């Protein structure tokens with residue numbers, strides 16, 4: 313019996329989630345054998361398919377069922393047939409909120425061997441971390457429709473920016489910047505157009521930044537910030553943003569490094585009162601689902617982030633090192649990386665490189 317035994321709730325979810333998840337589990341088994349870690353994977357079929365059969369993405373006591381697990385590994389959520397807001401608010405968002413996973417970490421790195429769509433960029437030029445607020449902001453269920461069925465029909469939705477919510481995410485961004493070489497935090501804002509919540513965000517950013525005089529800061533409105541991601545990705549170290557801005561930036565960032573297929577994310581409950589959840593940034597990709605051509609690296613790298621959170625940093629670092637080795641080499645590459653390999657061929661190459 314291993315001294316480090318972990319119970320993992322596995323939710324492959326929808327679409328390509330079902331294809332990339334087995335590759336992450338394969339890699340976890342291999343790294344487990346090397347580092348004396350054992351895993352008990354409890355798999356749950358919570359998904360749009362379940363919604364179609366049972367009328368809900370997960371059972372009523374779903375969160376209670378996984379509350380005691382050490383971590384949650386999630387694939388992707390959403391599929392045609394179920395409205396996107398129904399699937400997201402029926403599974404992913406309740407887990408993030410009930411388990412107080414207010415910190416979303418989304419690393420962005422240009423790797424050797426990856427076809428970069430930006431001209432004249434080389435590995436080292438793009439290496440930053442998007443810190444996304446994960447529990448409030450623009451993602452809210454407060455609002456409604458009025459004057460329905462009349463010419464004055466409207467919809468409203470309230471964004472929520474609490475002092476506690478802003479301060480804790482901004483503070484984590486500064487703490488993380490302190491652990492990095494460049495020690496710089498960029499704030500994503502839009503305080504010219506969004507005239508109440510975003511000036512408040514700026515105010516909290518300024519207040520918290522005073523606690524970290526050793527960390528360089530800057531801030532950009534989200535529109536020009538997206539342009540800078542493309543034109544000047546080397547400017548960034550830690551980028552902190554609200555729920556929506558963080559979501560958008562963490563798709564754009566990896567796209568600038570070649571493919572969103574490799575992008576991992578961690579939904580962290582820093583207090584460890586609840587399990588944290590690890591998922592690739594990408595969604596269920598219905599356009600390619602069922603073809604076994606999805607890139608499994610985002611899911612595998614997410615599993616590595618899970619190991620780091622569980623205190624197994626050496627094992628986590630080894631997985632990331634091997635991913636970089638495989639991407640840089642002549643081995644299999646999936647279509648999004650310019651190759652023709654299947655999901656399983658790339659997953660197997662990573663697992664094999666790890667075991668050798």
Ligand code: GGG
Pocket residue numbers: 386387388389390400559591592593594595596
């Ligand atoms: N990997 C989970 C997934 O399916 N993400 C797609 C998505 O649209 N997520 C919404 C969000 O992160 O806010």
